[in-house]
Amino acid sequence: MLGKLTLDAFKHGPxxxxxxxxxxxxxxxxxxxxxxxxxxxxxxxxxxxxxxxKKIGVMYIVVALVMLLRSLSDAAMMRAQQAISVGSNHGxxxxxxxxxxxxxxxxxxxxxVAMGLMFGLINLIVPLxxxxxxxxxxxxxxxxxxxxxxxxxxxxLSLMVGEIGxxxxxxxxxxxxLAYSPGVGVDYWIWSIQIAGIxxxxxxxxxxxxxxxxxxxxxxxxxxxxxxWSVLGSMVLVVVAFPILTATLAMLALxxxxxxxxxxxxxxxxxxxxxxLIWAWGHPEVYILIxxxxxxxxxxxxxxxxxxxxxxxxxxxxxxxxxxxxxxxxLHHFFTMGAGANVNAFFGIMTMVIAVPTGIKxxxxxxxxxxxxxxxxxxxxxxxxxxxxFTIGGVAGVLMAVPAIDFQVHNSLFLVAxxxxxxxxxxxxxxxxxxxxxxxxxxxxxxxxxxGRYAFWCWSVGFLLAFIPLYILGMMGATRRLDHYDASLxxxxxxxxxxxxxxxxxxxxxxxxxxxxxxxxxxxxxRDKTGDPWDGRTLEWSTASPVPVYNFAxxxxxxxxxxxxxxxxxxxxxxxxxxxIHIPRNTPIGFLIAVSALLFGFAxxxxxxxxxxxxxxxxxxxxxxxxLDDNTEYVLTAQEVKALETxxxxx
Amino acid sequence: xxxxxxxxxxxxxxxxxxxxxxxxLFASLFATFAVLRANTAGGPSGKDIFDLPFVxxxxxxxxxxxxxxxxxxxxxxxxxxxxxxFWLSATFLLGAAFLFMEMREFxxxxxxxxxxxxxxxxxxxxxxxxxxxxxxxxxxxxMFVMMFRFSASKIxxxxxxxxxxxxxxxxxxxxxxxxxxxxxxxxGALS
Numbered sequence: 001m002l003g004k005l006t007l008d009a010f011k012h013g014p015x016x017x018x019x020x021x022x023x024x025x026x027x028x029x030x031x032x033x034x035x036x037x038x039x040x041x042x043x044x045x046x047x048x049x050x051x052x053x054k055k056i057g058v059m060y061i062v063v064a065l066v067m068l069l070r071s072l073s074d075a076a077m078m079r080a081q082q083a084i085s086v087g088s089n090h091g092x093x094x095x096x097x098x099x100x101x102x103x104x105x106x107x108x109x110x111x112x113v114a115m116g117l118m119f120g121l122i123n124l125i126v127p128l129x130x131x132x133x134x135x136x137x138x139x140x141x142x143x144x145x146x147x148x149x150x151x152x153x154x155x156x157l158s159l160m161v162g163e164i165g166x167x168x169x170x171x172x173x174x175x176x177x178l179a180y181s182p183g184v185g186v187d188y189w190i191w192s193i194q195i196a197g198i199x200x201x202x203x204x205x206x207x208x209x210x211x212x213x214x215x216x217x218x219x220x221x222x223x224x225x226x227x228x229w230s231v232l233g234s235m236v237l238v239v240v241a242f243p244i245l246t247a248t249l250a251m252l253a254l255x256x257x258x259x260x261x262x263x264x265x266x267x268x269x270x271x272x273x274x275x276x277l278i279w280a281w282g283h284p285e286v287y288i289l290i291x292x293x294x295x296x297x298x299x300x301x302x303x304x305x306x307x308x309x310x311x312x313x314x315x316x317x318x319x320x321x322x323x324x325x326x327x328x329x330x331l332h333h334f335f336t337m338g339a340g341a342n343v344n345a346f347f348g349i350m351t352m353v354i355a356v357p358t359g360i361k362x363x364x365x366x367x368x369x370x371x372x373x374x375x376x377x378x379x380x381x382x383x384x385x386x387x388x389x390f391t392i393g394g395v396a397g398v399l400m401a402v403p404a405i406d407f408q409v410h411n412s413l414f415l416v417a418x419x420x421x422x423x424x425x426x427x428x429x430x431x432x433x434x435x436x437x438x439x440x441x442x443x444x445x446x447x448x449x450x451x452g453r454y455a456f457w458c459w460s461v462g463f464l465l466a467f468i469p470l471y472i473l474g475m476m477g478a479t480r481r482l483d484h485y486d487a488s489l490x491x492x493x494x495x496x497x498x499x500x501x502x503x504x505x506x507x508x509x510x511x512x513x514x515x516x517x518x519x520x521x522x523x524x525x526x527r528d529k530t531g532d533p534w535d536g537r538t539l540e541w542s543t544a545s546p547v548p549v550y551n552f553a554x555x556x557x558x559x560x561x562x563x564x565x566x567x568x569x570x571x572x573x574x575x576x577x578x579x580x581i582h583i584p585r586n587t588p589i590g591f592l593i594a595v596s597a598l599l600f601g602f603a604x605x606x607x608x609x610x611x612x613x614x615x616x617x618x619x620x621x622x623x624x625x626x627x628l629d630d631n632t633e634y635v636l637t638a639q640e641v642k643a644l645e646t647x648x649x650x651x
Numbered sequence: 652x653x654x655x656x657x658x659x660x661x662x663x664x665x666x667x668x669x670x671x672x673x674x675x676l677f678a679s680l681f682a683t684f685a686v687l688r689a690n691t692a693g694g695p696s697g698k699d700i701f702d703l704p705f706v707x708x709x710x711x712x713x714x715x716x717x718x719x720x721x722x723x724x725x726x727x728x729x730x731x732x733x734x735x736x737f738w739l740s741a742t743f744l745l746g747a748a749f750l751f752m753e754m755r756e757f758x759x760x761x762x763x764x765x766x767x768x769x770x771x772x773x774x775x776x777x778x779x780x781x782x783x784x785x786x787x788x789x790x791x792x793x794m795f796v797m798m799f800r801f802s803a804s805k806i807x808x809x810x811x812x813x814x815x816x817x818x819x820x821x822x823x824x825x826x827x828x829x830x831x832x833x834x835x836x837x838x839g840a841l842s
Binding site: 247254 | 665682692
């Protein structure tokens with residue numbers, strides 16, 4: 001009846017139990033609050049069934065931030081373990097548990113924090129920046145979000161029921177095969193990522209069509225804001241790279257569930273095939289995450305320097321170059337495979353080449369600041385810190401692009417330090433800058449600057465403290481996934497410094513939480529009444545904050561780059577002519593499809609056959625129901641739009 | 652409700668993009684098959700289990716169904732109601748026959764003791780060909796639903812859009828099958 005699921009799946013050690021209790025308490029308090037405030041209907045009508053990208057974007061960001069908190073506590077646990085687990089002291093985590101924490105941290109940070117923040121910001125800003133009223137496929141967009149959210153639920157479920165794989169964030173076979181990982185941990189990993197990944201793939205298609213087909217009249221490709229360009233590049237990568245992930249995960253799942261031999265160590269399986277495939281997705285994934293961050297910095301730097309972005313065309317070509325090159329560097333993740341000198345040389349050189357367009361971008365941002373009237377707001381501070389950390393990480397990356405050097409530092413903490421430099425210093429700082437920059441557009445009031453500054457300093461200093469020691473440790477031979485080491489190695493001091501760094505970062509996160517609370521309490525003081533709090537340049541600032549459901553009441557053609565800026569310079573009052581606007585109706589189908597997918601994943605993990613069948617039938621039925629529904633839109637008449645607009649202007 | 656041209660345009664383009672992602676998915680499976688096809692681990696190779704005339708019959712069925720689906724679309728564009736139903740039914744029957752033959756082939760191979768658990772070659776063979784078969788099954792369900800629509804009411808713009816997307820999907824599966832026929836079966840049986 002319940003497959004492999006027995007009571008044993010609920011029994012865990014004390015540390016996991018603490019995690020479980022805090023998770024249950026968190027969930028209970030949310031449920032209690034909803035009952036207390038009588039907000040269940042509100043939750044269903046305004047959020048769960050919504051197809052509005054602005055609300056979906058907010059939900060992405062909420063899920064991503066919750067996952068960030070959980071994943072940060074994983075990081076803190078690992079660093080604490082490494083700081084004390086020396087010689088005769090074996091720390092507080094068992095080896096197996098340490099490896100599970102390691103897997104959970106990496107998986108969550110990439111798939112659910114970074115991807116969530118990225119798709120959140122894309123949902124919020126891209127339709128506004130291209131002057132559109134919606135995305136191309138609003139229902140598909142809601143489905144994508146819920147698939148992502150249910151993937152996150154499934155991954156968190158592994159903490160409650162069963163375990164997560166002790167195989168690292170990419171679950172290399174043959175370790176991740178049934179023979180060496182007989183538990184359900186790897187299955188949880190596979191299915192939570194598979195479900196979220198399919199959501200990302202559908203989002204990629206959706207935003208590609210949105211950007212290419214829904215731009216405001218007159219906005220040619222070379223007039224698009226740089227953030228839109230960067231998202232376009234990123235979405236092309238999603239569409240080409242994510243199917244590889246889907247196929248690869250499916251094959252690993254077939255190995256584990258049906259006893260196939262794709263990547264096993266026996267019967268002709270080839271584990272290196274998995275590693276090639278996963279990095280053929282994985283390397284583009286790095287650029288999927290970083291390109292939108294580059295786009296955010298382009299907007300932030302131009303706005304706060306009060307200048308046009310320097311070298312727009314070069315920026316565009318740099319993005320296009322990165323999109324192509326990111327598909328010919330994947331082998332640098334495993335130079336040690338033994339592919340031979342010529343193959344390694346090719347991928348090494350390509351890896352060095354891809355640093356060139358990235359370097360061009362950094363110089364363009366600095367030239368944008370040059371002779372500008374620079375305002376050092378929090379988004380700008382994140383940018384400056386990014387330049388420092390990203391350059392350090394970039395130099396380390398080019399170092400490792402030399403195969404001979406990579407052989408020395410492969411799988412060491414040097415590598416760990418390098419990619420955290422890129423992902424925290426690049427991606428995360430970029431998204432923090434974006435969140436601060438666009439927060440007033442989304443919620444109608446600015447974030448508190450003082451606490452933002454505190455958070456920035458803690459993150460920047462903490463980051464350097466936490467990761468510079470890892471470069472040195474890596475050089476000294478410390479490998480990743482190390483839960484214990486000998487005292488004679490003399491590594492403990494550096495590990496303690498790294499642990500202190502993590503604590504400083506946690507203080508930064510504390511300031512961010514405080515910043516949010518204080519900003520909400522003082523929202524009337526910091527309200528954005530004009531819709532243009534930063535004196536912005538692009539179209540999202542031309543409509544009210546928070547943005548009305550139809551985004552723009554009128555769709556005036558775009559005549560040039562930074563069109564809003566030049567409109568402000570000319571101070572021309574356009575004659576407003578309102579029109580009827582078609583708006584998609586809310587629907588719970590996307591949510592229900594994702595719930596069915598969650599049940600499907602759970603059923604495969606625990607081998608509950610009947611639930612599998614039910615879930616598949618549900619998905620087929622729901623899709624059929626939706627595709628045959630012709631009544632998916634309603635109309636907001638011109639009079640209603642006018643009433644909403646004039647009411648907004650008075651308030 | 653009438654579908655404006657811009658709507659049709661973006662839906663077709665979006666579906667086209669989806670097909671390209673599916674193409675990358677198949678490319679990954681093809682690449683894996685190419686790497687693993689020689690790894691028979693003491694089990695049979697393609698030469699031992701493939702029955703080329705049988706597979707050729709399957710191929711002819713599928714290619715013909717692609718033709719009939721195209722005829723269905725032409726009939727729908729010309730608003731000849733009855734013909735759409737006829738051509739769609741023909742496509743459905745041909746597709747179902749193809750899928751039936753493929754399942755016969757699979758059960759035959761498995762019943763001879765050459766299941767997917769035996770070797771990496773057989774794993775990748777069953778997965779690649781089976782994934783195509785699963786797509787065909789989805790197409791059959793899709794057709795089944797559309798046949799009801801075309802028999803019940805007159806052809807709306809939305810129905811025409813669905814049929815357009817379906818024929819794109821069906822032709823795409825045809826192209827994938829040609830690659831499967833060539834790379835998996837012909838190279839397999841000849842080498």
